[in-house]
Structures are given as structure tokens and as C-alpha cells.
Amino acid sequence: MRISPRFPALAAVLWLGVAQAAHPQDAAPALSPAEMEVFLLAAELSDVRDVGAGVTGSQRATASDGRLSHDVHIQTVDVTRSRFVARGARVELNFRDSYRYNIAAYRVAALLGLDNVPMSVLRHIDGEPAAVTWWVDDVAMTEGERLEQRALGPDPARTSRQFYTQYVFDELIQNRDRNQGNTLWTTDWKMWLIDHTRAFRRDVELTRPEQLTRIERELLDNLRGLTPDALEAALGDSLSSGERSSLMRRRDLLLQHFDDRIARLGERGVVMDPEPAP
Secondary structure: OOEEEOOOOOOHHHOOOOOOOOOOOOOOOOOOHHHHHHHHHHOEEEEEEEOOOOOOOOEEEEEEOOOOEEEEEEEOOEEEEEEEEOHHHOEEEEEEEEOHHHHHHHHHHHHOOOOOOOOEEEEEEOOEEEEEEEOOOOEEEEHHHHHHHOOOOOOHHHHHHHHHHHHHHHHHOOOOOOOOOOEEEEOOOOEEEOOOOOOOOOOOOOOOHHHOOOEEHHHHHHHHHOOHHHHHHHHHHHOOHHHHHHHHHHHHHHHHHHHHHHHHHOHHHOEEOOOOOO
16 A cells, blocks of 8 residues: 655644544553644554445554554545435435545634544545545444433533534535434544535535524634635645635525524524533
């Protein structure tokens, strides 16, 4: 397997977490943002195996730089169809399923200050471009399993707040494939959003406005501060100019939606301030 990194290290703003060991019993050294990205870009990959879930033929591998070992998720899917029958018999025109949307989702999340989308970088594997994504550790259950157990964790209010953020993020990136298997819950009851290869549609609409009832203050402020220049600088070629334009127009719809709710209900009924430290 020949690996060649393509992107330089991203700025510190794109850091979304602290490195953890692939195996719980191993202590992983703390990585700076640049170190984590260099690791994902250049670490040697071994023990490549099928994930065993999903329909895009993704793989799991162990990455190692001689100091740290950690598993990664590899996706190379890049499919375009003029017409596609999606889940629920919904027909989608100009369908796209692409590895590069995983990279874009991570970078958009970072711009918004979100830390629940795992880092994903572009690599070339056997000459084929791929998204190589940090494997989420300590997963306790999928969203489907949480629903089966009717579990809300030790802090149901915190769990609910995470759903509000998911709804905003999925509307912004036009994610039409948020199924119960690509929302994960770790043992600390943190929600992780994974597998965004069918996001970033060109449609400019809010698909489920009824879910957009509340929003974290920091997320709302970061949405207001998002600019086309910042988006282009952070995303590089992981999104086309047309896809970035559609995202910004959806951002405008989200701001209008929440501003209207604030005007009707008051800020306290819509905007959530940070929870006080314990």
C-alpha cells in the first residue's frame, strides 16, 4: 500500500479533540493540532479490514508512526448519478456520494467551534484519493441502540442540547443521511457525528425546520461570523465553489429562522447559554 500525504497541516482552529489510544489500556501522548494532522497524513497503515457496516465499502485500518498507534476509517467512495432512489423511495437528482464530504464536514464543524465531528484528512492510498478519519474511541452505542434502550444518560438536558446542535449542523451541510448508525454515543455521553459522504447537496432549503427550536449561543454567533472567504480558506478543494455558495445560503436561512423565533419567543426561549461549570 503506497501512501502519499497531500495537504499541509491545518491551522490550530481545525483541532477537534485530544488523541486517544486505539486500545483503552494504552496511554496515548497528547498531540498538538499540527501533530494530529501530520499523524493522520503520514502514519503507516496496516491491518486494513472491512468495516462491516454501511454500503460504501469503507475500511478500518491501524495507523502508526512508531510512537502512537490508533485506528482510522478509510473511505474512497466517489459516485455521481443523475437519478438515485434514496431511503424511503425518495428520488434524488444529481446524486453525489463522496469521500471528500467527510473532510469538508470536519472542517465546517471546526469553523463553527464544534468538537463532535472526528478529524478527517485527504490521503492517496494506492493512487486513489481517500478520506482518512480518526476512529472514535470508547463508543457505548449507536443512536439506534440508544433509542431501543430509551436512554438519556445521567444528564438528559445535556443529551437534548446535543441534538439541537446536530439538527443545525445537518441543515447547514444539507445532510440527508443522518441515520441511526452514523450518530454515536461514547461512554461519557458525548454525541459524535460520523459518515457525511452524502451531505453538501446544492439545495437551498431547511428540510426539517420544526426541529430547529433552540441553538447554542456560541454556535449562533459562529454562524453569524461565517464568511465565504473563511469557508474557502478552510475547505480548500473539499467543496466546490457552488457547494460553498449553497452552504452560505443555507446559513442565511438558518439565521433568518432563529432570528424570527427570537423575535417571537424572546432570546431566553431560543438561545442556550453555556452550562455553568460543576
